[in-house]
Amino acid sequence: MELALPTEILEDSRNKGVVTALYDALSRRDAEAIQQILAPDLEWWFHGPPSHQFLMHLLTGSNKDSSSPEFSFVPHSIAAFGPTVLAEGFDPARSIAWVHAWTVTDGIITQVREYFNTSLTVTRFSAAAGQSDCSIATLHCPSVWESSLPGRVGKSVPGLVLAI
Structure with a gap:
């Protein structure tokens, strides 16, 4: 008997691996590896x-x-949700928190959204349970990820919602 992972888990793992490879290449300042990972028309x-x-x-x-x-x-x-991969980091010396939302298509990063000192909540649009057709009235938007801003207690930062 073979064990198989659901397609979604495999896709998440592959996409997370692409983004992890990009950060590794960035830390090495490896321009050739970076060019292979990023689409030439990166949005x-x-x-x-x-x-x-x-x-x-x-x-x-x-x-x-x-x-x-x-x-x-x-x-x-780093967390993956299908083609969207979220990475979060901090620079305590500069009091900077950042979030990158990458879109991975066929093993290549095609889009990045950068957020600095911003609280980000990611939701996924889905039809309400038991509904076969989707209308605005039946949409359910659960939160699937939220950024954490260490040391930001009591400081006001913008809050954004990213729908995937």
């Missing part, structure tokens, strides 16, 4: 102060002459 969304566009500067090399220290993306957690 990029950014939510945060312009001074926090560390990933853009890292990938484009546009901030090489800056006197500010390099920013390292070391995820503290």
Whole structure:
């Protein structure tokens, strides 16, 4: 008797592996590996102060002459929900929390949404139990993931909802 994993678990695992490989390549500053993982027409969304566009500067090399220290993306957690992979990390020295929401398509990252010092709640649209057709009235949006912002108690940060 063979044990088989459900397709969703295999897809989540593969997609999480792609994102983990990207962070490993970023930490090594391995441009060739990064180019193989990211789509050439990567769609990029950014939510945060312009001074926090560390990933853009890292990938484009546009901030090489800056006197500010390099920013390292070391995820503290990575979770996959189908093609969406969420990574969260913190830079306590700068009091910065970040979340990346990656979209993986056929083993390549095609989209990234970056959030800095933002509380993010991820929901999944699904039809209510027992409903075969879906209308706005029957939609149920359970929370499947929430960011955690250490050391942010008592500080106001924007809160966003990402629907997948």
